[in-house]
Amino acid sequence: MLNLKGLAAGICVATALVSSAAASETVVWWDFLSGGDGVRMKQMIQDFNKEHEGQITIDATTLEWGVPFYSKVQTSAAVGEAPDIMTYHASRIPLAVEQGILTEVTSADWQQMGLGKNDYADATWDAVTIDGKQYAVPLDTHPVVLYYNKDILGKAGLLTENGVPKGMDSRDGFTATLQALKAAGVKYPLGSVTADGNFMFRTIYSLMGQQDGVLMSGDEFLAGDNAEKLQNALAVLQDWTNEGLQSTYTDYPATVALFTSGEAAMMINGVWEVPTMTDAHAKGKLFEWGAVELPVIFDHPSTYADSHTFAIPANKGKEMSKARHDAVLEVMSWISRNSLFWATAGHIPAYGPVTNSAEYKAMEPNATYSSLTANMIFDPKSPKAGIAGPIFDVMSSYFVPTLNGEMEPAKAVEEIKYELNDL
Amino acid sequence: MAVLLILPFVAIYGLVFIYPTIKMFILSFTDAPLIGAGDWVGLENYERLPRDRRFHTALWNTFYFVALTVIPGTLVALVISLGINRLKGRLQSLVLALFFLPYILPVSVVYLIWDWTLNFQFGIAMHLFDWAGADRIPVFKSTAWFMPAVGFVTIWWTAGFSILLFLAGRRAIPEEIYEAASLDNSGSWSTFSRVTWPLMWPVTALVSTIQLILQLKIFDQVYLFSQGGRPNDNLVLVYYVFQRAFQSNQGGRAAAVAVVLFVIVIVVSVLNFQLTRLSGGRRK
Secondary structure, eight states: OHHHHHHHHHHHHHHHHHHHHTTOEEEEEEEOOOSHHHHHHHHHHHHHHHHTTTTEEEEEEEOOTTHHHHHHHHHHHHTTOOOSEEEEEGGGHHHHHHHTOBOOBOHHHHHHHTOOGGGSOHHHHHHTEETTEEOOEEOEEEEEEEEEEHHHHHHTTOBOTTSSBSOTTSHHHHHHHHHHHHHTTOSEEEEOOTTOHHHHHHHHHHHHHTTTOOSEETTEESOTTHHHHHHHHHHHHHHHHHTTOBOSSOOHHHHHHHHHTTSEEEEEEEGGGHHHHHHHHHTTOSOOEEEEOOOOOSSSOOEEEEOEEEEOBOOTTOOOOHHHHHHHHHHHHHHHHTTTGGGGGTOEESOHHHHTSHHHHTOTTHHHHGGGGGGEEOOOSSTTOSTTSHHHHHHHHHHHHHHTTSSOHHHHHHHHHHHHHTO | OHHHHHHHHHHHHIIIIIHHHHHHHHHTTBOOOSSSOOOBOTTHHHHHGGGOHHHHHHHHHHHHHHHHHHHHHHHHHHHHHHHHHHSOHHHHHHHHHHHHGGGGSOHHHHHHHHHHHHOTTTOHHHHHHHHHTOOOOOGGGSHHHHHHHHHHHHHHHHHHHHHHHHHHHHHTSOHHHHHHHHHTTOOHHHHIIIIIHHHHHHHHHHHHHHHHHHHHTOOHHHHHHHTTSOGGGSOOHHHHHHIIIIISOOHHHHHHHHHHHHHHHHHHHHHHHHHHHHHHHHHO
């Protein structure tokens, strides 16, 4: 065992010697991007490395999304083994800051990168800010959108002149569209990830947002009429299940499969599935499709979004060298400026100058749904929030039975409220 | 000399087992986060447990899972091993290998195989349901089916090892005893109940104790099959420790649950081993 350790140390010293001899910094990078967007990120890393040949090299590793990634980051930062830079969900930042595993991005850093508050939407900037300090550089926002099969909807006469689904402005209107699809013989008018309550949080929280509902007021969960708003949201979705308008007990991969095989005419899913559709369509394996902002079921448009960001881990007992830190800042700055390519992964780049560019505005389907940026809501800022966090688990345990018609929405909300306040 | 020889083991055992265990006990009396130290809070972490709904779920599910797997799993392995014992030569090796095969699979592979089989939309088993005219069952998404299904998968996965132990136990019984039994005109049931069963009792006690400890510590399968489903309804004790420590960043409260599990494992396994030994002794 000791020998192994000695060997490992030897290798480390050797690599350090080699890299300093070449006067080039190697930036160790961890991400959790393994889907169609992961392929695009690898392309960007390659481009970066090519452009910075002899100066900076990114050494990237992709880890398992969600709990595995965040567990690993927490423990490795505590023993000084975390990478130099990592992708991070904005929703997870409050917990990370409480644990002290992120390094602050100082105003000097922002200046050096040539980025700043004015380059980002307010909600996005706010999502990486804790007590007036920033802990990450936003890369994108990734909301959920409504995907639809233009061939099926067109044949059923359910498209407007603009080629978007009819009935997007009200609960009755959208339900009528779903019913018309059912009448036209579509097996599942709406493909819904009903077996995965974690995922459905995105849709349900959006529907709460459409009624101006919030999850947390101060430290209390679902205070006042917020419980009722959650119940309204659940009731709409359960009605669709009861009327046979959406797929039941469908997990994430199955939902995508139902949509791409044409068995489901529409699907609510993250923008990160855009590359899946684009690529399949380019190969001639997919029907004509589109993606739009979620329908307005309640009072006004609102969509839940999270944000991918870049963060620098606070490695315990291991100060980052100035040269390495400069290299990391260059990575974050370069990728932000070149994030137009990242938009082909479906995500909406966070860096304003990119989304304001003429090239971005000509991109489809991004341009159609990017209107939702004005109506985005993020997770409550709490260490309990965020993907794969405790709130998600509570919600998931009650969403699944409710969405599949096993539990009454009122009962579910009562239980959720009890458990959330018991966290 | 002897001391010198066991020293490396004792040192490593002390470092990776005794020391962390003591730390865990100390941690359970503090409000420490996942990483770093916390303040002393006395018995507060323990006092919370009786009122903690998720702890109740976890405790109940753990015992339910043990009931579903330990005795059924032991009996299934015993029956299969006696069957295999009747086979001869190559065929015996082949059948034994087939039963042992699942045991060498990593849990993630086991999860994928069964998730594909029982997937509500696309699973092979669901097509069988359709063919038989039955309603599809969302096996891993309903609380009624979850634990029995995970129990079944666990037995399928781990039976191979128990079968090996039973087979070794059966082979250790001298053939002369069976010859004597057949001379006395003993039928197959009385041979089993009066010869095989009592003589294999020590192995049975061993297998059931191993199973008991293993299943009390169940985590992997439950965690994997709960993903995205109803995690808080499917909690078992180790899963709850994981939630408290890694999701909620509450190392102290997690340690308290871990201590409770530690005590349960010790008490239950000692009880089980003594009971099986005693009742086995009476039979003889």
